[in-house]
Amino acid sequence: MKKLLSIIVLSAxxxxxxxxxNKAATATSTNEANQPKKQELVVAGQEIAxxxxxxxxxxxxxxxxxxxxxxxxxxxxNGGVEPSLAESAAEIDPTTWEIKLRPxxxxxxxxxxDASAVIASLERSRSLDLQAKPFxxxxxxxxxxxxxxxxxxxxxxxxxxxxxxxxxTIIHNADAKHDAVDTMDLSGMYKVVEFIPKQKMxxxxxGNYWGKSPIIPKIVYEEISDExxxxxxxxxxxxxxxxxxxxxxxxxxxxxxxxxxxxxxxANTQTIYLNLSKxxxxxxxxxxxxxxxxxxNELVVLAAEGQSIPxxxxxxxxxxxxxxxxxxxxxFDPDKAAQLLEEAGWKKGPDGIxxxxxxxxxxRLMTWGGDKALGEALQNQWTRIGVKAEVQHGDxxxxxxxxKSGDWDASIEAWNTFGDELTLLxxxxxxxxxxxxxxxxxxxxxxxxxxxxxxxxxAARHELALKINERVAQQAPVISLFPRPxxxxxxxxxxxxxxxxxxxxxxxxxxxxLNSK
Numbered sequence: 001m002k003k004l005l006s007i008i009v010l011s012a013x014x015x016x017x018x019x020x021x022n023k024a025a026t027a028t029s030t031n032e033a034n035q036p037k038k039q040e041l042v043v044a045g046q047e048i049a050x051x052x053x054x055x056x057x058x059x060x061x062x063x064x065x066x067x068x069x070x071x072x073x074x075x076x077x078n079g080g081v082e083p084s085l086a087e088s089a090a091e092i093d094p095t096t097w098e099i100k101l102r103p104x105x106x107x108x109x110x111x112x113x114d115a116s117a118v119i120a121s122l123e124r125s126r127s128l129d130l131q132a133k134p135f136x137x138x139x140x141x142x143x144x145x146x147x148x149x150x151x152x153x154x155x156x157x158x159x160x161x162x163x164x165x166x167x168x169t170i171i172h173n174a175d176a177k178h179d180a181v182d183t184m185d186l187s188g189m190y191k192v193v194e195f196i197p198k199q200k201m202x203x204x205x206x207g208n209y210w211g212k213s214p215i216i217p218k219i220v221y222e223e224i225s226d227e228x229x230x231x232x233x234x235x236x237x238x239x240x241x242x243x244x245x246x247x248x249x250x251x252x253x254x255x256x257x258x259x260x261x262x263x264x265x266x267a268n269t270q271t272i273y274l275n276l277s278k279x280x281x282x283x284x285x286x287x288x289x290x291x292x293x294x295x296x297n298e299l300v301v302l303a304a305e306g307q308s309i310p311x312x313x314x315x316x317x318x319x320x321x322x323x324x325x326x327x328x329x330x331x332f333d334p335d336k337a338a339q340l341l342e343e344a345g346w347k348k349g350p351d352g353i354x355x356x357x358x359x360x361x362x363x364r365l366m367t368w369g370g371d372k373a374l375g376e377a378l379q380n381q382w383t384r385i386g387v388k389a390e391v392q393h394g395d396x397x398x399x400x401x402x403x404k405s406g407d408w409d410a411s412i413e414a415w416n417t418f419g420d421e422l423t424l425l426x427x428x429x430x431x432x433x434x435x436x437x438x439x440x441x442x443x444x445x446x447x448x449x450x451x452x453x454x455x456x457x458x459a460a461r462h463e464l465a466l467k468i469n470e471r472v473a474q475q476a477p478v479i480s481l482f483p484r485p486x487x488x489x490x491x492x493x494x495x496x497x498x499x500x501x502x503x504x505x506x507x508x509x510x511x512x513x514l515n516s517k
Contacts, residue, residue: 039514040218044233046244048223050197053178054170055128064167066221067508068188073165077500079319081161094156101147105210107173107185115143120174132168156456167505189214214510234489245487246370247305262488263307264499267418269317272479276438285344287476291329293337293385303374308482315469317483318417328473337385354386362388366411368396414484421465422452440477
């Protein structure tokens, strides 16, 4: 009887406990349902970083773009340069700058971002990041006090804040191991908490950020390499921001009230680089004819869906040099192009293709990425003046291989045109310049580049840059077309998104917020 009574009592206790557990679970579930859901921003791009180390190729651009990394300075949407991690900067004399740091700035780990830490970061970037070298090689850093850095420059009036605004100069803890989420140490408003290379990066707000804390507490950054899948990610609402929308997909957004497209013209120039070692391209008249023959307005429509503007000189996609947009090649003039080819000895045959000394006037144009439509439009326009043009579309590595072997006629690239004029122009047009792919070597251009290196006055540097820009257009080692469109899809429920001509490093800001509907 006692045993039976014990069993009954135990069963009752279990029943009561079970009821209490169910009530507790129900209450917990109800409380969770009533709690406001944490906002999460999903950003999708054509690719994301393969590494967490800022000195690895392109990694710093992805970290900067998503709010994880910062440089000492930043570029505003109107082309100005203002302090970021730095508090201020002043030019002391023609070859000396003084940079004041923010005393409250800290890395994610809590380590102070003082003069020693900043110099160590920049020196690590200088020694390990080839992309950073052009911005740092002319600078010598010394510590004045804990939060003051003196910068000596190798030439007069170098714009140090501009050089130190590029994502390649991202400030990181040089003593940390940047090989895992738990060991990397940056300074951005968002801290990386999860990382799968070339797939996904998850970030949460950093408790040690020196500036305004962002409104959105979490970001998921995804790589979606397929163009149509990225478009669907934007249209479905899975992603609030989608980068690298192809111009050929813009029609899919027509009439869509939930997504807007940001298409701020970039400071880069869609450019045809010509191999000047090729016999048919050694003659400047042939190169000029190829440029006169182009209807750039038509190219903008056919290859950029109207999301750009025609330009005829390389530097004119930079807002500071926009007045040079139609210099030299003032209009579409196929008659002038034909006249130049006739003068150069290229005569039209019965099939409409020009020949000289038994050789056909041929041009093999290599394209990659989203430039296939542009290549085909160029092929059509050049055919009209008697050029037998061929388009070879493929991976960028094919262009790199062809350049090494010399087996190429022309290729298309879009290089950044915003920055220090001498650095930009030397890289493109000086003998041995990193982007002087065609082997351009012009005595007059070289003389002006030397003068630009010595010029101390801002206005004088600007005018020299314009002269070089015009001279290059006249000599036509490259043919400038239009700024390459940078199209970003943004959900209408996201507020605070800023259009920027350098969108690739200005996606995230502290004021972004999501409508809770």
